[in-house]
Amino acid sequence: MKNVLWFLFGIAGGFVVAHLMNKDPRGHEILAEVDARISEFTDRIGDAYREQEALISGLVDDVKDAAAGAADAARSAASDAVDTAADAAKKLTD
Structure with a gap:
């Protein structure tokens, strides 16, 4: 409490x-x-x-674009794999 009093006294004095x-x-x-x-x-x-904020914002946008591209590629690969598996299953049943 004594330190707070001295601090307030210093501010008032200033x-x-x-x-x-x-x-x-x-x-x-x-x-x-x-x-x-x-x-x-x-x-x-x-x-x-503001300069650092713009730099980080640019990096975040780049990462979002890369993640969207990776997700699209994974979705496409999964779709191709499903189609290939369906074709293989169809050939086995024929």
């Missing part, structure tokens, strides 16, 4: 210091620069995330 810095023109510039750097960082992370 807000107070940031508010006081923002009132001073030099502090305002510093906070604006920090904000710009954070925005640049989050934009880069967002771009990288």
Whole structure:
């Protein structure tokens, strides 16, 4: 509980210091620069995330297409096997 209190005290202190810095023109510039750097960082992370998402989406689509092709090939092979077995059975009964 003591650690939570210190954590909350630190957050409140940070807000107070940031508010006081923002009132001073030099502090305002510093906070604006920090904000710009954070925005640049989050934009880069967002771009990288979207790039990876597109890459993974493309891979998933490729795997789905391959699985559909394999399923079609298996279905065709099974159908051919059934037809061959039916022909063989018919020849045995004739």
